[in-house]
Amino acid sequence: MVKRMRGGRRAFVVIELVAVIAVIGILLSLGFSVYRGARLSARVVVAANNLKQVGTALELFNRRYECYPPEGANLATFLAPFVSSVDVFSNPLAEEASPGETLSKLYLEPYDNEADATGHYLTAFVSEDGTTAVVLKTGNLVERMDNLSLPEDPSTVVAILSGSTPGTESSTPTTLPTTPGGSSDTSTNTGDTTAPTDGGTGDTTTGTTGGSTGGTTPGSTSSADGTIGGSINLNPNNNNDFEFELRFNLMTGGELIIVTRDELHDGTAEASGYLGKPLSASYILLKPKGNGNQNSLTYTGEFENKTYLNERLVLENKNRYILTTKDGGSMVVTLYNTKSSRGRAMGKWWIDITAVGAKIQICKCNNTPCTCLAGEE
Numbered sequence: 001m002v003k004r005m006r007g008g009r010r011a012f013v014v015i016e017l018v019a020v021i022a023v024i025g026i027l028l029s030l031g032f033s034v035y036r037g038a039r040l041s042a043r044v045v046v047a048a049n050n051l052k053q054v055g056t057a058l059e060l061f062n063r064r065y066e067c068y069p070p071e072g073a074n075l076a077t078f079l080a081p082f083v084s085s086v087d088v089f090s091n092p093l094a095e096e097a098s099p100g101e102t103l104s105k106l107y108l109e110p111y112d113n114e115a116d117a118t119g120h121y122l123t124a125f126v127s128e129d130g131t132t133a134v135v136l137k138t139g140n141l142v143e144r145m146d147n148l149s150l151p152e153d154p155s156t157v158v159a160i161l162s163g164s165t166p167g168t169e170s171s172t173p174t175t176l177p178t179t180p181g182g183s184s185d186t187s188t189n190t191g192d193t194t195a196p197t198d199g200g201t202g203d204t205t206t207g208t209t210g211g212s213t214g215g216t217t218p219g220s221t222s223s224a225d226g227t228i229g230g231s232i233n234l235n236p237n238n239n240n241d242f243e244f245e246l247r248f249n250l251m252t253g254g255e256l257i258i259v260t261r262d263e264l265h266d267g268t269a270e271a272s273g274y275l276g277k278p279l280s281a282s283y284i285l286l287k288p289k290g291n292g293n294q295n296s297l298t299y300t301g302e303f304e305n306k307t308y309l310n311e312r313l314v315l316e317n318k319n320r321y322i323l324t325t326k327d328g329g330s331m332v333v334t335l336y337n338t339k340s341s342r343g344r345a346m347g348k349w350w351i352d353i354t355a356v357g358a359k360i361q362i363c364k365c366n367n368t369p370c371t372c373l374a375g376e377e
Helices: 002-065 075-082 101-105 154-162 261-265
Strands: 121-126 133-137 141-145 212-216 227-233 244-250 253-260 279-286 296-303 306-314 320-337 349-363
Touching (some): 002 075, 002 121, 002 133, 101 121, 121 154, 244 261, 244 320, 279 349, 296 349
Antiparallel strands (some): 121 133, 227 349, 244 253, 244 279, 279 320, 296 306, 320 349
């Protein structure tokens, strides 16, 4: 009986040992989970702080350039002047090749009405496993989202985090149309005429309205009077100040049609089929975009008591300009937007202009709409 008691005691010790090991394993597992959760929470706090600074930088950028960085842009490059350290662009939740990579891939440029409201998606940081995201929204709101199952595709991630349907939007810039008889080359502009770009600097030549800043184009002094050519970045602000108006006929003829900035914004112009095709214009009222005075047209004719011979005429952003055709003149224009997203145009509005027998003048009245031509034949 003594031997049986000793054998039972050894068996009991083994059971105790297994139980202790199991308890220790459970405690270690719980401890690791707590540690991992605490570490994630700490990183989320850093991510939230970074996004707050990114949100502030976006607002400062918008105040300076009257626009937001375009989708696909490197936010670290565009917003660097508005932050104290580039570290704010780094994703604390996952490894990335360079600061700003995650922010840029998941960035969605807001519409004007979204930018003025609160709670619309802008960009985000996402964890390595795709289960956690820290989202920046308009109004500089930052929200944490957990228990996610995000894919690797950035466009799908944006669709999920922004609440839109995946696969229904495209942020790829559309091909710029070519105006018949003219050129789609926009070398007299720099795309976004005021905001920085990802690579290099554009043409920064400036000048005063009414004087040639670009010199005479070689071999072009024989151009007819009233010749106009080039592309202008329009300034379609989200208010009713009539900064753009186009009066035209379709190339096939028909009645006079009028399109204002409002029709560009609400999609009426696109729905009517007026974008991306040549239009026979008789009147344009426009105000160039930006504060760099880098919009210009190649012009032959009289302007502000100066004569231009196929020279660069700089259009200052503070002015509204009127382009009209003279008797027997013609002006062919093309309206287009450089970006389409979520089924709507949300990039920069441009107008290509090719004209012969036309004139340019500054709108010097403060009336809306402009009445400078009232009473003229």
